[in-house]
Amino acid sequence: MASNNIKLLIKYARFFILILLFSGFSLLSPHFLTFPNQVNILAQAALLSMVSYGMTLAIVTGGIDLSMGSVLALSSCIAASFLKSGNIIDGILIGLIIGLLCGSINGLSITKIGLSPFIATYGMDWVARGLAYVYMGGTQIYGFSAVFRFLGSGQFLGVPALIYEMAIMTIVLVFITYKTIYGRNIYATGSNKTATRLSGVNTDKIIISIYSINGLLSAIVGLLYISRLNAAEAVIGTDFTLNSIAATLIGGTPFSGGEGGVAQTFIGAVIMTLLTNGMNILGISSYWQNAVVGFVILFSLFIEKTGKVFNRNRLEMVPKSK
Amino acid sequence: MSIKNDIILRLENITKEFPGVLALDRVSLEVKQGEVHVLLGENGAGKSTLMKILCGVYKKDGGKIFIDNKEVTINGVKDAEKLGIGIIHQEFNLLPFRDIAQNIFLGKEPRKNIKLVDVIDRSVMYKKCRELLDSLEININEYALVKDLGVAQKQMVEIAKALSSEVKILIMDEPTATLTKNEIDKLFNIIKQLKAKGVSIIYISHRLEEIKMIGDRVTVLRDGKYIGTVEVCDTSTDELVKMMVGRKIENLYNRTYNKIGKEALRVEGLTLDKRIRDVSFKIHEGEIVGFYGLVGAGRTEVAKTVFGEYKPDKGSIFVFGRKLSKLTPTEAVKNKIGLLPEDRKEEGLTIKMSVKQNIVQASLKKVFPSGILKEDLELEISKKYIKELNIATPDAHKIVKNLSGGNQQKVVLAKWLLTESDIIIFDEPTRGIDVGAKAEIYEIMDELAKKGRAIMMISSDIKEIMGLTDRIYVMYQGKIIAEFDHQNYNQEEIISFAIGKGEKHG
Ligand SMILES: Nc1ncnc2c1ncn2[C@@H]1O[C@H](COP(=O)(O)OP(=O)(O)OP(=O)(O)O)[C@@H](O)[C@H]1O
Numbered sequence: 127m128a129s130n131n132i133k134l135l136i137k138y139a140r141f142f143i144l145i146l147l148f149s150g151f152s153l154l155s156p157h158f159l160t161f162p163n164q165v166n167i168l169a170q171a172a173l174l175s176m177v178s179y180g181m182t183l184a185i186v187t188g189g190i191d192l193s194m195g196s197v198l199a200l201s202s203c204i205a206a207s208f209l210k211s212g213n214i215i216d217g218i219l220i221g222l223i224i225g226l227l228c229g230s231i232n233g234l235s236i237t238k239i240g241l242s243p244f245i246a247t248y249g250m251d252w253v254a255r256g257l258a259y260v261y262m263g264g265t266q267i268y269g270f271s272a273v274f275r276f277l278g279s280g281q282f283l284g285v286p287a288l289i290y291e292m293a294i295m296t297i298v299l300v301f302i303t304y305k306t307i308y309g310r311n312i313y314a315t316g317s318n319k320t321a322t323r324l325s326g327v328n329t330d331k332i333i334i335s336i337y338s339i340n341g342l343l344s345a346i347v348g349l350l351y352i353s354r355l356n357a358a359e360a361v362i363g364t365d366f367t368l369n370s371i372a373a374t375l376i377g378g379t380p381f382s383g384g385e386g387g388v389a390q391t392f393i394g395a396v397i398m399t400l401l402t403n404g405m406n407i408l409g410i411s412s413y414w415q416n417a418v419v420g421f422v423i424l425f426s427l428f429i430e431k432t433g434k435v436f437n438r439n440r441l442e443m444v445p446k447s448k
Numbered sequence: 449m450s451i452k453n454d455i456i457l458r459l460e461n462i463t464k465e466f467p468g469v470l471a472l473d474r475v476s477l478e479v480k481q482g483e484v485h486v487l488l489g490e491n492g493a494g495k496s497t498l499m500k501i502l503c504g505v506y507k508k509d510g511g512k513i514f515i516d517n518k519e520v521t522i523n524g525v526k527d528a529e530k531l532g533i534g535i536i537h538q539e540f541n542l543l544p545f546r547d548i549a550q551n552i553f554l555g556k557e558p559r560k561n562i563k564l565v566d567v568i569d570r571s572v573m574y575k576k577c578r579e580l581l582d583s584l585e586i587n588i589n590e591y592a593l594v595k596d597l598g599v600a601q602k603q604m605v606e607i608a609k610a611l612s613s614e615v616k617i618l619i620m621d622e623p624t625a626t627l628t629k630n631e632i633d634k635l636f637n638i639i640k641q642l643k644a645k646g647v648s649i650i651y652i653s654h655r656l657e658e659i660k661m662i663g664d665r666v667t668v669l670r671d672g673k674y675i676g677t678v679e680v681c682d683t684s685t686d687e688l689v690k691m692m693v694g695r696k697i698e699n700l701y702n703r704t705y706n707k708i709g710k711e712a713l714r715v716e717g718l719t720l721d722k723r724i725r726d727v728s729f730k731i732h733e734g735e736i737v738g739f740y741g742l743v744g745a746g747r748t749e750v751a752k753t754v755f756g757e758y759k760p761d762k763g764s765i766f767v768f769g770r771k772l773s774k775l776t777p778t779e780a781v782k783n784k785i786g787l788l789p790e791d792r793k794e795e796g797l798t799i800k801m802s803v804k805q806n807i808v809q810a811s812l813k814k815v816f817p818s819g820i821l822k823e824d825l826e827l828e829i830s831k832k833y834i835k836e837l838n839i840a841t842p843d844a845h846k847i848v849k850n851l852s853g854g855n856q857q858k859v860v861l862a863k864w865l866l867t868e869s870d871i872i873i874f875d876e877p878t879r880g881i882d883v884g885a886k887a888e889i890y891e892i893m894d895e896l897a898k899k900g901r902a903i904m905m906i907s908s909d910i911k912e913i914m915g916l917t918d919r920i921y922v923m924y925q926g927k928i929i930a931e932f933d934h935q936n937y938n939q940e941e942i943i944s945f946a947i948g949k950g951e952k953h954g
């Protein structure tokens with residue numbers, strides 16, 4: 127059947143986009159294909175992808191987490207002051223605990239109070255960002271110890287530490303989401319919460335845990351980010367929330383929940399980074415860059431929809447030619 | 449009789465293929481004007497698919513459709529509507545967050561002109577809706593949101609929706625599956641009125657007794673093939689069953705009454721606002737206990753409260769003599785209680801997921817004690833149940849949404865059989881299930897009782913509940929108002945209690 131070929135094409139569309147971007151930029155600029163630039167792209171993708179994994183988990187359960195960027199800022203700012211004064215371990219632990227705390231508050235207000243994920247995390251976004259400003263009082267903290275700086279900007283065997291960290295995180299999350307009972311329950315909750323609860327799964331617990339993991343992921347990325355910048359201030363990380371939604375959508379995880387996943391989001395994050403990196407090399411203005419990213423998001427949603435049409439085999443969904 | 453002998457609709461050699469299944473293989477069908485034409489066949493025989501082709505939901509791969517002897521092309525729902533074809537779907541297609549009037553008049557709202565702007569005429573819409581509901585004797589507020597309705601009420605709204613526009617051919621795909629006697633009577637009256645007006649009705653149902661009551665002719669499908677068309681008046685039910693399943697079904701209800709064991713479940717003074725009032729009962733090992741009553745009598749609420757989905761205001765639940773301190777579905781499953789809910793699409797299944805994933809969903813911890821999923825094991829287990837329950841699916845990977853209604857129900861059954869629960873609640877287990885499969889399910893329930901499981905069975909089918917249970921509790925307006933032992937079953941008496949006019953004789 128002809129529609130089978132189309133289905134296949136749609137399934138691997140993201141790889142085609144990836145290859146297309148790759149070869150396009152390589153032809154246009156000799157710098158693009160150099161080893162340092164390729165490593166640089168992956169390192170840039172690292173932070174974005176880790177935040178996006180959290181966003182993906184929230185979206186798979188049928189929710190969203192709008193607080194990730196601000197939780198990232200709050201946890202890393204507070205951590206930074208401890209990193210400066212005390213020892214590294216304390217600083218890291220405090221950062222992680224704050225992230226976890228914000229995340230679990232999100233989870234609790236969604237399940238126990240019954241706020242929609244959008245509202246709950248939008249509120250947290252303001253609160254966390256506000257607290258970060260209050261805590262920093264307009265100042266910056268900079269100049270961390272060499273050991274801490276290694277985490278975000280060090281290299282091992284010529285490859286940035288960030289790439290190893292991303293690899294580990296990706297493998298762990300892919301394993302958890304596709305291979306464990308917990309992962310299965312995340313997808314089941316996202317597909318049909320009532321039926322999953324009536325199968326004896328504590329869906330509230332699943333949702334609380336997802337948002338807690340998101341808080342934790344935000345804190346981890348926050349720490350790596352300030353380590354890379356060698357500075358912390360209250361305004362950092364504002365782009366992360368929206369960019370991670372973009373990476374999730376480009377990767378092919380739909381807002382309806384129960385489908386998609388972390389592996390797809392990895393591809394989404396790489397596409398996002400490739401786009402920005404390539405356009406930077408070509409000297410395209412950042413206004414245009416935004417527009418292009420938007421276009422790619424819309425394009426992925428379009429393929430998603432067309433894919434559904436062919437899957438459903440339903441007449442009404444096919445665009446009318448009349 | 450108003451049956452004129454002209455053929456109003458003719459389907460010729462309709463073929464439809466889905467990935468892995470030939471759902472329809474050159475099926476033909478002729479419908480006369482003003483007749484009730486029953487479409488009969490096992491689960492997955494292709495009845496719904498044929499009807500969806502007729503009303504433009506699916507595209508046919510081959511064959512022709514004639515209306516009034518003229519060939520027509522149906523390329524979408526709108527085309528079918530223009531040709532006067534209406535359908536009441538097997539699955540509900542209502543918008544949960546809209547009210548009843550908005551659902552009924554969706555896409556054909558009455559309009560009016562205000563200062564040359566075309567707007568929806570709300571007052572006319574609600575007035576027309578009320579009239580329509582009244583004419584069908586449906587006592588639901590037209591402003592009620594669909595999400596707040598029970599299944600039977602949703603079904604009545606679907607019926608009203610189909611009747612809101614002029615139709616020549618009306619398809620009813622298992623309209624009575626979710627209804628009780630009272631509403632079924634109303635529906636049959638409506639059907640008779642439509643017939644008198646010359647409307648042709650294509651009627652799909654697994655309740656064979658209904659065929660005699662309203663059907664004129666019957667067409668039987670099996671495995672996507674046309675088997676034959678017969679007149680209702682000169683065909684016996686046994687013959688129909690034989691055409692349908694290809695063999696004879698001896699005895700539908702074969703119950704071996706066991707020696708009753710220990711008390712498995714005891715419920716004391718259960719109260720849930722006005723829906724359940726002071727309900728107490730017991731179920732023992734090896735016993736099947738029926739709950740009979742009208743829709744809204746509170747049977748499903750009792751089941752869901754026992755299962756921990758609703759929090760009772762008062763009352764306690766004991767499992768093997770031990771009082772449950774925490775009531776949640778998770779606790780219930782831990783205490784080896786299982787629930788096959790009545791609304792399989794919303795509560796029993798995650799229809800976006802595959803057959804195998806649904807089968808293991810309630811037993812994940814048992815099947816994979818390490819917490820790590822093993823594909824092979826999952827596949828092996830689901831294959832076993834697919835075979836045992838005769839689930840019609842090309843493989844275990846098929847998305848549940850694409851199974852026929854009856855086969856979806858079997859997946860829910862497989863899911864709870866796998867948990868090996870001690871106490872199993874069946875809420876309308878045979879709804880939408882063909883006779884062959886019904887016999888299989890009854891056999892499984894009997895087997896479970898033999899193994900000492902305690903079974904609570906909610907059913908609106910009086911024959912089935914009397915044929916299968918050890919005891920029956922009759923519920924009326926949230927209360928248990930009578931209890932019968934199987935030696936003293938009396939159909940009239942049980943029904944009279946259920947409608948609130950009960951009096952015990954003898
Ligand atoms: N959208 C679909 N995609 C794939 N397969 C489908 C789809 N719809 C139906 N089928 C398959 O086609 C066959 C016929 O299904 P259909 O729903 O017509 O059965 P039915 O006679 O209505 O059964 P039931 O009495 O259980 O409702 C089944 O094997 C079913 O799995």
Ligand SMILES: [Mg+2]
Binds near residue numbers: 495497621853
């Ligand atoms: Mg059907």
